[in-house]
Amino acid sequence: MAVIAAPVVAAITVTATSASAASGLTAADKAMAGKLNQRVGAAELGTNVVGEVRDVASGQTVWSKNGTKGLMPASTNKLATAVAALTVLGPGHTVQTKAVYRSGAVYLVGGGDQQLSSADLKSLATATAKTLKAKGHRSVRLMFDDHLFAAPSLATGWNSGYYPDTVAPVRALRIAGDETQDTALAATKYFAQQLTANGITVGKPARAKTPSGSTALASHKSKPLSTTVQYMLKYSDNDIAEGLLRLTALGQKRAATFAGGTAAVRAVLVKYGIPLTGVKLYDGSGLSRSDRMTADALSAIAGLAVDTRYQAKLWPILKGLPVAGVDGTLSTSYDRFTTAPASCAVGEVDAKTGSLTGVSALAGVTKGADGRWKSFAFVENGVSPTATVKHALDGLAATVEGCW
Structure with a gap:
């Protein structure tokens, strides 16, 4: 069983006021x-x-x-x-969706961006293609990594009928509004189309964890949490x-x-x-x-x-x-x-x-x-x-x- 570290909770000062201590109802x-x-x-x-x-x-x-x-x-x-x-x-918290390179493969890494748009992915693909070309890479394997979140499951009290109209399986990589069964795969296929449009040949996308020692190609920062x-x-x-x-x-x-x-x-x-x-x-x-x-x-x-x-x-x-x-x-x-x-x-x-x-x-x-x-x-x-x-x-x- 995995050991989870003790939680970190921001310090909050609360001054409780009981009903009996209040001045009374107006x-x-x-x-x-x-x-x-x-x-x-x-x-x-x-x-x-x-x-x-x-x-x-x-x-x-x-x-x-x-x-x-x-x-x-x-x-x-x-x-x-x-x-x-x-x-x-x-x-002000933000997360990043990243493209990294390792041993002939590009990894699209989901950071949990909840408002990632197709336009955002298109821009990320354009920047990724530019960097790949600068490094002399025009043909790559394409992997996607959505392992930041645990594999999707139904919550206690959910029923399978919630998919896909009410909620999508929860993944760390998803284009906002996509309710498909595998939103990470759908996002990666769109990313692949954009890489192809920018002159990069890619293979069939596959799910994989990003290996250590990967080189950053490009990234997209999410909107602030607010x-x-x-x-x-x-x-x-x-x-x-x-x-x-x-x-x-x-x-x-x-x-x-x-x-x-x-x-x-x-x-x-x-x-x-x-x-x-x-x-x-x-x-x-x-x-x-x-x-x-x-x-x-x-x-x-x-x-x-x-x-x-x-x-x-x-x-x-x-x-x-x-x-x-x-x-x-x-x-x-x-x-x-x-x-x-x-x-x-x-x-x-x-x-x-x-x-x-x-x-x-x-x-x-x-x-x-x-x-x-x-x-x-x-x-x-x-x-x-x-x-x-x-x-x-x-x-x-x-x-x-x-x-x-």
Whole structure:
């Protein structure tokens, strides 16, 4: 059995504020809590609903319903993935896709770039061909190395039907948007086409680990992690989430697997003081039907997006969260915040959506009627995520914002 080095977690100073130590609820908070008590039961969300609202600055719980009960969070789980990735790696973190040479072979080496485009690979091939010609090489074997991540597997709680429409097998080499079974091979075939177009003859690509002593030919640097996290949250990109989970694991010197990644996430959340009793994580995207998240934990995680103590690293989260009725998975094209009463909160709520069969969730932040930041989480299990359910969740968020 491989021995994994002790995790490296960035030092985080947390000043906990208990509800009993807080100065008490504002009049606006009391009014909001009363409305939530009435509206959750009448919101056509079914009987298996949990929720919580916190005042971010004080840490006080404003309202809670079964806040410590774990339910399937669906894609709201990506909030935890984002927090962990940014904390461990930092918003400016980048990775490289490289082409190296050894003994008549070019190796295309994946670095886990989650937004690698075909244009990026084309540029890399052009630069690689130029260097090869300068060295007198016009015919090479072509290998590809995606061994940075462990071989793809289904996470606990996933089913094979997720491939290829919902998520691709997780690999360290992939053109963004590609959902084929072997994205590394597909990327390498495209790279080969571009080398050929630049006058380099290549053989049939084969998977192989890069040998020691290889010579660098060319490289492509990824976009910064901040950009990737924002895109992942805004459009709920499952592939990016799972890639970031593995990069986070590597950043803590853990195995680049589901288990290594989720252990890394938990280690980071503990450092922030997030309550993890009842929380079970098996992936980074929230696709697992075995994942469990409490409203207590989810509202606390969402609050980190606007907690002034952590903005040096976590600022991309708020910028990446979908805005009510404006963009991402909360845009009107998804039928969110389109009708009264929730439409009063258009542009005022920043939140991550979550949707699976029988699962609907919404977690994020907004400023309440008292002008203070509130974090919230509402999760429902058992009812199909229909338009009625989505509108009900939007209405609860509008209640937190105070316009309804």
